[in-house]
Amino acid sequence: MGIKVLYFGRIAEICNTTSEILTDVRDVDTLKNVIHSKYNLLLSFKYKVSINNKIYNTNRILNNGDEIALLPPFSGG
Amino acid sequence: MSEIKNIPTENKPSKIKKVFIEGAITPEFIANAIAKHSAKTNIGAHDIFLGQVRADKINDKTVAAIEYTSYHETAEQEFHNIREEAFRKYDLTCMHIYHSLGKVKAGEICLFVFVSSKHRNDAFTACREIVEKIKSNVPIWGKEIFEDHSHQWKTNTDLKVSYQNSILDDLDKIKELANKFKLDTEDLSHKDFITAKLNGELIGFGRLKHHTDFDEISTIGVVGSYRKNGIGKKIVSQLMNQTSKKIYLATVIPLFFQKLGFFNTNEIPFQLETKIEQCHSKCHSEKVFILTK
Structure with a gap:
């Protein structure tokens, strides 16, 4: 088991997938580093991170089984 | 003591309501929603916001449709929070929010917010606030699809x-x-x-x-x-x-x-x-x- 990462909107397009499982990511900053080196275009891309359906603005420890989502700026309506 | 609100049971601001509709929101759907309220005679004012897909022209290409996706559970929870807060802040009789998912063609309706209150002021103020919050807080994304099938991601204009x-x-x-x-x-x-x-x-x-x-x-x-x-x-x-x-x-x-x-x-x-x-x-x-x- 690892961390489930969901991608949405433009981010899903850049990553060419809507989800993947990542292991050995102990916190949000590490996760961002892993993702940024995998998908270089995301480095300059603005997004929010939600952990288990809640948006956090600061680094946080991740646990196995957490659902992380990378959310580009919302554009509903 | 504040006045006890007369909220019809089915619209009590508690359980999570279905918001998403596959495809466009039809005029018939909207008309029916209005008709359903004729029995609620404590309502004196409805305010309705309808979001319509624009055929924007960008670098000689015209938007033919917007395709909406969402982070489903989080979006529903966020709609729920917006609803609860509006009921707390304003004296509303009932409120309905519908948002499209999937493809909505230019000229069709993608967002329907329907707020009802005893007097107009609560309905007007609440409706505007709800629409702004939907745009800023709910994880929904629109992909603008051009007539030549190329696309770009929609961006919402910021609050002024x-x-x-x-x-x-x-x-x-x-x-x-x-x-x-x-x-x-x-x-x-x-x-x-x-x-x-x-x-x-x-x-x-x-x-x-x-x-x-x-x-x-x-x-x-x-x-x-x-x-x-x-x-x-x-x-x-x-x-x-x-x-x-x-x-x-x-x-x-x-x-x-x-x-x-x-x-x-x-x-x-x-x-x-x-x-x-x-x-x-x-x-x-x-x-x-x-x-x-």
Whole structure:
């Protein structure tokens, strides 16, 4: 088991997938580093991170089984 | 005692309601929604917002449709929160929100907000606020598909918040909110304040309190539903531009100010010592930090 990462909107397009499982990511900053080196275009891309359906603005420890989502700026309506 | 609201059982603001509709929202659907309310004779005013897909022309290409996706459970939860808050704040009889998922062609309806109240004012104000919140808080994304099948990702225009020096008329509202948010209300003068306004309505404020050898950033507040939009940040940076003196401030949320370049200090001007005590009694002894820049 690892961390489930969901991608949405433009981010899903850049990553060419809507989800993947990542292991050995102990916190949000590490996760961002892993993702940024995998998908270089995301480095300059603005997004929010939600952990288990809640948006956090600061680094946080991740646990196995957490659902992380990378959310580009919302554009509903 | 406030009036007991007569909320029909099926519309009680508690359980999560279905918001998403596959494809466009049809005029028949909207007409039916209106018709269903004729039995609710305690309603005196409906306000309806309909979002329609525009055929924008971008670099000679025309938008033919928008395809919507969402982070489903989080979006539903967020719609639920928006609903609950509107019911708490306004005297509403009922409220319905519908948003499209999937493809909606130019000219078709993708958002339907339907707010009903006894009198028009609650319906008008609530409806506008709900629409703004849907645009800023709900994880939904629109992909604009052009006639040649290429696409780009839609961006929402930001809230048109204007920042200005406060006028005397703002002071009552500032006082009311500052008390509510348990902020420093000592020596309030509109001349020290900068306000953030949305369509003339005061939604944020903050001031420079002038001391002999420094200025203090104080009494920063943003109305709950507009937080997390960078409004507080803007107010603070405008205040910073208005002084060349050293700045100090007392806060229970140091992180917010650290992001703006402030740092914690142990050098506490004596004028702020009483403030720390007041802070403690007002904020239930939350830890107070002194920051400077």
